[in-house]
Amino acid sequence: MPDLWMPGATRLDIGDHAPTDGGPAKAIPHITWDRNATAARPQDLVPYETLRDYFGSNPDGKRAAPHLLWDPFTGRVTQFVPASSRSKSLADQAGGTRTNRAGSVVIQIEAVFFPYCRVGGKVYAKLTDTPCKGWAEILAWIRSWGVPDAWPNGRPENCTRNATNWATKAGWFPHKAVPENDHDDPLSWPAFTINTPAPSKEDPVPTVITESSDTDSGLRASTWTTVAMAQDSALLQGPVSYSVAAYLRIGGAPGTRVKGRFYDQYADGHGSRDLAIDLGTVGPDGVLDAQVARPGQLADKVQLKLEVWADKPATITYRVLRSLRWTA
Structure with missing residues (x-):
């Protein structure tokens, strides 16, 4: 059985575990987008620790916590619920698809990012402009849960909210591509192809x-x-x-x-x-x-x-x- 808790991530279990409904395995990428900056007026990134504490201990934050909080600048990851549980980062309207539960897993990742955030004096317009440290480890863990390297409703840059694809296909669905939701994030997301370092005697060529x-x-x-x-x-x-x-x-x-x-x-x-x-x-x-x-x-x-x-x-x-x- 794959690991319920991502190897290498900080485990901050907030409780409130609940099963998913079954169906195609899904992953949902988000960005925290907690400040509205522009190219003309960039703003400092909200500290990772602040968001970790918000999702981990604030009652309002716990009600919207994802599975993973990911800092793409340092590679730090905190996990709040096991992969087998639903999390609560998606809007879920009464009577429709149970968005947070609609799969064998519905693993949700919040990247600590907003457009035109400033880190170390440099401004980043898109998530993919960041170092994306830790992405390879996140992707490997999510693959282990049967989520394929596919975007059934399109990549974040150009996606739809096709309800049939959501109900019948496994893969990655940007927050913007999920039925019953009206957010526009994550706007971009790193590619499934991972650039690995040059091999050495300790890291032989496969x-x-x-x-x-x-x-x-x-x-x-x-x-x-x-x-x-x-x-x-x-x-x-x-x-x-x-x-x-x-x-x-x-x-x-x-x-x-x-x-x-x-x-x-x-x-x-x-x-x-x-x-x-x-x-x-x-x-x-x-x-x-x-x-x-x-x-x-x-x-x-x-x-x-x-x-x-x-x-x-x-x-x-x-x-x-x-x-x-x-x-x-």
Whole structure:
């Protein structure tokens, strides 16, 4: 099971945990936007500590706290509730979608930022102008919860509030792209591609593996099925450290619910399975494009495999495995 609390983040549990409703896994990026500055009149950034205390102890702040508060200038992160709980940073109107709960996870991130903030004498117009320290760690953790590197309603710079995408697709939804909400943030957000430092003896170059198959693979209703890639059902075999993502195209009746999970298969035949991740529902066009990701390590002779489940008969028509592999 992925970590409920992000590794490396400061844990400030405010309580008030509540389950999500299930559905496609989502992440919601916000900026705190606590001052209105302009290019002509920039203002100093509100201190991270002030916002941490606001969300962590102020009654009004706790009622709107996200999962993560992120300082993109220093990389500091504070987490207020576990990934499995809803947080409360989105508006949620009575009778509609329960925005803060509408997914297997709905992980919300507030970046400490507003346009034309001033830090160390320098003015930053967009979040992406900042160093974005800590972004790689946040992205890796959110990927581990099954949130794909996708913007179903568009990137923050140009997004819509498409309610169908919100209900049926997994991925990142800017605050501006969430139904029932009227905020314009976050305006920009860092890319999913992470620039890594040059390798060294301590940080060896990984082997990049890409496998694909367009051979149909049937899914029986309400049955977990191991998915083979180009060679066999073993995606990787230890000893190895890895970061892997599987991309699946699934055909079936509209509304068919699909889940996925990785598992470790040991030499003696027993397996250790992850928590199932809701990959979404087949759309009106009879197609669901889904992604499930996982970083980790495999001991000697342990194999990594992937299982998929659907509540109605369905077919995997195409799949791609992309992984980075470091030999242990």
